[in-house]
Amino acid sequence: MVDLSLTDEQQELRALAARVAGERYAPLALEWDRDGTHLPDAERRRLAELGFLGIAIPEAHGGAGGELLDALLVIEELAKRNQVAAFCAFEANTGPARVIEVFGTPEQRARLLPPIVAGEVTLAVSISEPDAGSAATDLTTTARREGDELVIDGMKRWCSGAGHAEQYLVYVRLDDQPGSRGIGAVVVDRDAPGVTFGPQERLMGFRGIPSADIFLDGVRVPVEDLIVPAGGFRQLFEAFSIERLGNATMSLAIGQDCVDRTAAYVQDRRQFGKPIVEFQTVQDQLADMIIQVEAARMLIWRAAAEAGRGTPDPLQASIAKCFANEMAKRVSDTAIMLHGGYGYHPEYHVERHHRNAHGWALGGGTPTIQRTRIVSQYLGRSFDQRR
Template sequence: MSGFELTPEQVSLRELAAEVAREVYAPKAAEWDRDRTPLPDDEVQRLAKLGFLGMVLPEEYGGHGGTLLDALIVQEELAKECRPAAFQVFETNVGPCRVIEFFGTEQQKKDVLPKTVSGEITMAIGISEPDAGSAATDMRTKARLEGDEYVLNGSKRWISNGGHANEYLVYCRLSDAPGAKGIGAIRVAKGTPGFSFGAPEKLMGFRGIPSADLYFDDVRVPCDNLVIPAGGFKQLFGVFSIERLGNATMSLAIGQASLDRTKAYVQERKQFGRALIEFQNVQMVLADMATQVEAARLLIYRAAMNAGNGLPVPFEVSVAKVFANEMAKKVSDQAMQLHGGNGYSEEFGIERLHRDAHGWAIAGGTPAIQRTRIAAELLGRTFSQRVPEVMQ
């Protein structure tokens, strides 16, 4: 038996997710993309009733105790047709709620996880800032302790689900220690006085997945909202490896969907009196697309299977994310080429796949940043990207 062979239960899970994607979300996806419509509440409840939300979370908190691969299988099938629906599964299985699961207090787990599984609340993560993107440790958002409260000031940029989620896991400076040593994380609920949002972003892709800046102006939250104390940045990014695998799976879905649609198109479309697939160049491109997609899937499955219910190996995650992100951009572009002018039309959905492919390559740490992590893991050391003080 292959180490990457799915169990009968996982095969059934894939078939169910594929049916839901095809019957429920495929007819609505283009409209939601055009109108930038977030996933409606009744659709969130549908996903909850299907058991797709928080499926990896412990049963004692309402989850199903499944593996990371279980969640990625569902996410891929939904994302082939509708990224906003898949994103809901993404957030509840590989998003900030996993930080709560691994490092939150017992009360935090009871407060957050069951509501996540039921679809009652959604969570978003706040890391990037206007001057701290790839250089995350340059963040300036700060929380100072005053009595039994933390007072937050600062802002966050490029926050997926920003303004739409109910809860935010905010990475911030909790001490004056430099770099990662002073960074931790605090829960902040939507509606907390002083916590506001910028205008919804109008992005090239990711339409239907809300994005907005977060602003903190003397936002007071109880000390009990502290999830990770100062110095816990490494723990936060350990769990963030799970989110990166979810990101890679979005790219995998885009690549697979591009391939599937192109396979059908080149067998139906005729030029010069014969189907496109009869031209050797088309065969070569299609074979290249398939090879890229399959390689990405194997890299993702390796990392997910090795993780089981725990944290994945950072090296395996970064390799999978780099390859999958770049695969999705390339394969969706090849799909556009083989569709000709139709690939550039909204009617065929290929241009939407290509737009979203670029978004997932930016989110969660770009391929360029992942390559520095890969090199660091290979050599067992870190590499500072900062200009040495003597050269400044």
């Protein structure tokens, strides 16, 4: 049986993150969402100084060497108050930086990880293309070797951080082998000659989290920046289980804040001469919200606790992400309904949460894809989607 109780150190870390989120980032959430404000560099450095960008990164590379659950606790507290601020901690602790930690060479880890932990660099992941979303192995961006360099040509889409992150972990096709066998990943600098960006997208949610197309035209990078060679795509997706738990935690934060705000609102709001929480229909809906949030938390914590400082079980990670993503959409929708007309107003925060909930369900493998993976992992067999 997995022990899901938090240690004293974890409780203190969680309390610190909650205090910082409440005092510093909660007052900025509506403004940043309204204006699409990206996280200022000064705030990224502030998060780094607090140690929030290296929680799960080894001490040898400037991090705290903590467990995955430690990082998720911080991500949840930040994300409940301000998802733009939380996204930086999400990327550093559960995003592409962890791919470098797991699969990079000692030299790559020593060179690439410390600047991320220090808040000097953000590393974004770039997988999707116009015709390669859920079918990621259809990607056509290529990287061919010329001497001591890789020459990259192609286009990437839906890259969160595009244009603002200083570096990108770009998934590329390294040879002519079909499907996943020719795919690997390479780090590309934002300022490398041949890298350009399309206009910033204006999305339903994720406002303040940059998103744009990336164009790579004869981009040359040293071979030393190849993180995973051809044939390592399955390894990359194994490490992606870490990202899935980070994604699920962002959804968990949405659900928990919607519960907290709705619980307060229904006790304060009066109709027909009494607080609306006294109506059984309201109680039933609030109860369902609480149940779904707690269930999502247990699935996420179980997977993280069993992983410790390692990589989560892919089955557990897919289950947690699928459930948490759909929970956040349902719970935020119910929160809007229980707030009535006020739920449709940005000042009450739940409509923003609902918009962001849909974004987390789309990113990192949709619930539909996760269901396919769940069955595949549970049965120990693969399914060819092309037949």
